[in-house]
Amino acid sequence: MIKQFVAISTLSIMMLMGCQKQEGGSGTVxxxxxxxxxxNVAQVYLAVSSVSLHGPDxxxxxxxxxDIHDYLQYPLLDxxxxxxxxLLKDAQVAPGAYHWIxxxxxxxxxxxxxxxxEDGSIHELEVISETGLKLNRGFYVPEDGxxxxxxxxxLQKSLIRTKNGYRLKPVIRVVNNDDIGRIAGRVDASLLSSNRCNQAAMxxxxxxxxxxxxxxxxxxxEVIVPVNLENNNAYHFGFISSGEYSLALACDPKDDPEAEDEMKFLQQKNVLVRSxxxxxxxMDL
Known part of the structure; x- marks a missing residue:
């Protein structure tokens, strides 16, 4: 077993590699x-102890x-x-096909x-999967690439309220950073007030x-984001793959990921996302 240690600030990254290595160059991930x-949530903290990639080695x-914990804790709403x-920056790996993250x-x-x-109460987050957050998304690392x-x-889809607290049923999109765009805008206050919306989401x-x-x-x-009623009713989608989409405004969404819910959509528009x-x-009245 070969162990290679790289220190970056207070972050220590240990790469455990198999004894047999592919001949030739390498790539990075x-x-x-x-x-x-x-x-309705002030913060969600996710403690990640390691990241695993399964590939040629x-x-x-x-x-x-x-220096304090054997994990790094991420405040997700930040x-x-x-x-x-x-999570990983230019990690050197063998070129070839990778099967999961x-x-x-x-x-x-x-x-x-x-x-x-928001009331300051704290609830431990139960994670359904015993193997962590596994993404069966394959990708290819080219040599010297x-x-x-x-x-x-x-979190809108993943965070489940239970009788005893909260559990995480992870729903994760994997987006290629070479092909992403963003969507942003605002919602007319009159549109929300005339429909008596206390909350809204896109x-x-x-x-x-x-x-x-x-x-x-x-x-x-594909994605759901709240409308920020305290910031001129603004909303923002980041990290959206390029392509054609439909954007719909929901009034007072109470959307349980594990149940069918009646939804009140006020407007819908088509949007083309470019890299x-x-x-x-x-969204105007």
Missing amino acids: SLDLTDAAVN GTLNYKLSN YNGGISVS RLNLATEGNLDTYVEL NVSFTLDLD YLFRGYDAAPSDINPKNDP SYTTFIH
């Missing part, structure tokens, strides 16, 4: 983490830690609206992975003229 925001394990945080979590129940509500992805953890669906719906297996929205551009779409 970069991974960032972001999340789609969620209403077997499973590579990159350990994340600092990383939305086009903001992300780096996994974020291994610390869930010991001592305020490592947990939810903080770099691949860069953003992992978008959709739902993004694949394709033009999509039929808007709640979170469900048949027509699942490296921000497309502005406003």
